[in-house]
Amino acid sequence: MGTHCVSCELKFTLNTIIFDYNSVDKKLSSRQYLVCILIIVSMLTCTALADRLNIYGQSATMSMMGNNATMGQQHAKHVLDNLIISEHIPLRGQLENGDYVLLMDLTPFATSVQGHSHISMKIPCNEDGSPKVTIETGVAPNMKSLDIGSAIKNGTLNGRYLDLSAEGKSCLYHAELPNGTTDIVLANISNKTLSFDDGPYYSVTITVHGTAIEHLGANETGTQMTH
Helix, strand or coil: CHHHHHHHHHHHHHHHHHHHCCCCCCCCCHHHHHHHHHHHHHHHHHHHHHHHHHHHHHHHHHHHHHHHHHHHHHHHHHHHCEEEEEEEEECCCEECCCCEEEEEECCCEEECCCCCCEEEEEEEECCCCCECEEEEEEECCEEEECCCCCCECEEEECCEEEECCECCCEEEEEEECCCCCCEEEEEECCCCCEECCCCCCCEEEEEEEEEEHHHCCHHHHCCCCCC
């Protein structure tokens, strides 16, 4: 705003000198008068150039602000499109043979970072350490049994031996969840009804690093969504 005011004052001064030249008592010679006009014209030219530079600078600043705002929105979108969660799930009540418990439904997300999604469980087991229940993962209704490995038997607490599994009652298992998982189910495969309220405390803990399904290809989810 200040630059524009200076330009207006200089233009007014030039017009005043040009139109009042014949009316004043010519104290300046023609050459001196011409020099004054050239000086003022030069000043006007510099002022106009400064105006243009000022406008360009404002445009560049606005453009940078717009770019920063866009980057901020993209970053926010990126953050909102990711899921990191850890959930402890106590097992309660009875579960008939062949029945299941839906432990977690991640929709509209799916596990996406290899090795970053994990499940651990303390569940009923047989005398040989094999589990009486199984974990199934996938995109419902297309599920696959998860290999939870062998029971983890030995551990330590403050350097002293600790038995983590009591075969025939409860056993501890760990496994990695495959990429593309949206649904996690616990199913009874014991051929009898299980009671989670009798005996030891049973539970499942799931940790997931997921991404919005819309950003994953069909090969990463294993199948098309049916939800």
